Amino acid sequence: MIDALRKLLDASNAVAFPVVIVDAKDGAQPFYEKYGFTVFQHAENRLFITIADIRASLG
Numbered sequence: 001m002i003d004a005l006r007k008l009l010d011a012s013n014a015v016a017f018p019v020v021i022v023d024a025k026d027g028a029q030p031f032y033e034k035y036g037f038t039v040f041q042h043a044e045n046r047l048f049i050t051i052a053d054i055r056a057s058l059g
Contacts, residue, residue, distance in 0.1 A: 001031075001035050002035075002058070005020075005035065005054050005057075005058060006058060008020055008051070008054065009051065009054050009055060009058065012051045017051065018050060018051055018052075019048050019049065019050050019051065020048065020049050020050075020051070020054070021046065021047070021048045022037065022046070022047050022048075023045060023046055024045045024046070024047060025045070026045065028045075029044060029045065029047065032047045033047070035049070035057075036049050036053055036054075036057055037049045
C-alpha cells in the first residue's frame with residue numbers, strides 16, 4: 001500500500017488530482033482506514049484520502 005500511495009503522490013504532481021477514492025471489498029474497510037482513508041458517510045465500502053494527507057503521512 002505504501003508503494004501505491006507513493007505512486008499516486010507522484011502522479012498527482014503531473015495530473016493534479018486532489019483525492020484518491022477506493023471501493024473496498026467487503027471486510028477490507030479497516031485495512032484502508034489503517035492507512036488514513038476516511039469512509040464516505042453514506043457508503044461504507046467507499047473510502048477516500050486526500051493527496052495532502054498522503055503527502056503529510058509519507059513526508
